[in-house]
Amino acid sequence: MPIKLVLPINHPRGRKDLTCPEVHCDYCQERIKSARHGNYEWEVDEQGAPTTGQMCFTHKLCSRPFRQANGEAEGRHWFSMELADLLVFLPRNLSTSPQQVAAHERKMIEHAL
Numbered sequence: 617m618p619i620k621l622v623l624p625i626n627h628p629r630g631r632k633d634l635t636c637p638e639v640h641c642d643y644c645q646e647r648i649k650s651a652r653h654g655n656y657e658w659e660v661d662e663q664g665a666p667t668t669g670q671m672c673f674t675h676k677l678c679s680r681p682f683r684q685a686n687g688e689a690e691g692r693h694w695f696s697m698e699l700a701d702l703l704v705f706l707p708r709n710l711s712t713s714p715q716q717v718a719a720h721e722r723k724m725i726e727h728a729l
């Protein structure tokens with residue numbers, strides 16, 4: 617379960633505490649704190665087509681041991697992309713522009729404070 621809802625933030629003005637999704641590495645289980653330090657990975661068949669479509673997340677340094685622990689030596693194949701790439705694909709696949717994401721972020725911040 618690589619994306620988790622956690623409760624790390626106590627609201628500064630005594631309101632209801634804030635929950636926040638975080639991405640955790642499927643190998644070491646630690647939080648991936650920067651998109652540039654993470655990958656998302658998925659298993660593919662011999663033709664490069666996704667097998668299940670399920671995504672896994674790893675620190676870049678954990679990618680190789682993750683693959684070794686998940687059958688690479690036995691012939692399972694894995695593809696990966698940088699986690700930062702996912703942040704580009706998701707808004708597009710959800711019909712949302714970067715401007716809409718930024719506007720929504722401002723609205724969330726205003727609402728939280």
Ligand SMILES: [Zn+2]
Nearest residue numbers: 641644675678
């Ligand atoms: Zn890791």
